[in-house]
Amino acid sequence: MKALLRGKWGRRTYAQQKAAWGVIYVLPWLIGFVLFFFVPLLASLRYSLSSIQANAEGITIQFTGLANYIQALTVNTSFNRALIESITDVLVNVPLIVIFSLFLAVILNQKFPGRAIARSIFFLPVILASGVIMSLESTSLIEAVNQSSTGGSALGTFALENLMLDAGLSEWVVTYLSGAVDRIYQIVSQSGVQILIFLAGIQTISPQLYEASKMEGATGYEAFWKITFPMVSPLIFVNVIYTIVDSFANNAMTTLIRDTGFVKFDFGLSSAMAWVYFVAIALILVLVSLIFSKRVFYQD
């Protein structure tokens, strides 16, 4: 009896000890979370419902209800356009990026001479893709001149478009695909992390599965659809979410929100815009998770 009691007690302290250490380990993050995320998040919600005046003593906040939201959605000239543009951009790019990165991960996982070099080149965009560099690139005159003098992309896709239209594809698909070809640099440079995630996932699939399917006479094509695809389907979900979040972090909308806040100093309007934007993203994420949760295959 005594031993049993002690045993029970001892186990509990062990668990308690672990829980106590858990709190200590998580504590730095928790402090940061409250200070630099949660309180600001609530404050931003409050700002979005107020009019804010900066003066000598700091700022005065006056509750104005939904005025900022109404202004953002109905009065502000560029908000709706920027919002819709950012959302369509993401909806157009996400499938391309995810399919492209899965395809490349499968290829980079195969054995061929120069694989190591190919891998390090394809991860290079993770290093280089950045807001400033990208935006400067688009203003670079040298780049523009060189592109027009080589004359490539526009002409190339034009021929390709005709070819596909002749092959009987619908016009919508053709413009989507040729648009993808024109944006190939953007797509490649945004899929570095996704390729990494897929590659890591493919490498955890046990080789026995492929051997068995080969014995049964499955082709590489079948092996992809029957083994690789279902096994990485949870990662497709992860990558879709990551791509959406990533492409929403830096675009025309965030620039507009920042400019409203830090150039025009309209903190209230800027916060309201940010919240509308956040809610829009949240809705998209919820929708995507609902679609995916039914189709993803989990091993366990």
Place this chain on the structure above:
Amino acid sequence: MIISRLFSLEQWKSWLWSIVRFTLIAGLSFVILFPIFQKISTSIKDKSDLYSAVVVWVPQNFSFDNFREAIRVMDYWATLFNTFALSATTTILTTLSCALAGYGFARLKFKGSNLLFAGVILTILVPPTTILIPVYLNLKSFDLMGLMSLLAGKPVNLLNTYWPFILTALTANSLKAGLYIFIFRQFFRGIPKEVEEAAYVDGAGISRTFARIMLPNAIPSIVTVLLFSFVWQWNDSFYTTTYLTSSKVMSTQLSSLPYNLAQQVSDGASKADPFYLSMIQDTGILLAILPLIIIYLFVQRYFVESVERTGIVG
């Protein structure tokens, strides 16, 4: 025997696939490398080659004038030092704090830890723009719940110092920290329980087990997080242009480069040639990413291998 194998359909198919694969990879590699090569080529051209029809890739007159000019306008060496110091500090602090949090969430469950982890996910999902203004105002008069007013008499202004970066890194809330916590948590969840229990049986405490057993095992994910965090901090323009307006780091210098160029590079009375400015701008971009490329050349092998064992997959 050999001939029959040569003509078998399988063989042809695999050759065809090899060719297609090679073309694809070569083509896409070209797409990725092209802008870098182009910048290198542009940066070593002389001004006089700019309008020469003969020059496409290899310049007629080599010159390092572009570099000299870009280094002067960007105040390159000081900027390089600042950026390196900032990125290195935040990277080390972020990795440490995120590893702690990741381990806490993976292995040291306590009441409400799942709820808190939902908080981590929330930090990944909420766009940083949403909380930018309150964080900005908070840092402008940083008070830490009245503590600073007690000590210093008034709230301190942390803008234009490195403190915002150090504080957020220390508390695992810096740029993309949620992602790093997620990576660490997934990795630590993948380590067998027996390893941990063996250490406990041998008399190691929880912190000692973490430092001696878990961290050495976690090197692949540590390398991944170190590299990501360093690179993203280096390239980050979102936070640096907000918090560090007057300080000289790479991304603020880059984003103000076109303006600075237009101001500083002009031949006397006439306005500078926009093509020439663009040439120096490209050189500036090259100079900004060059350190990253050099670092990547050294660590890429390790990085590519380690990622495969990172356990992002769980």
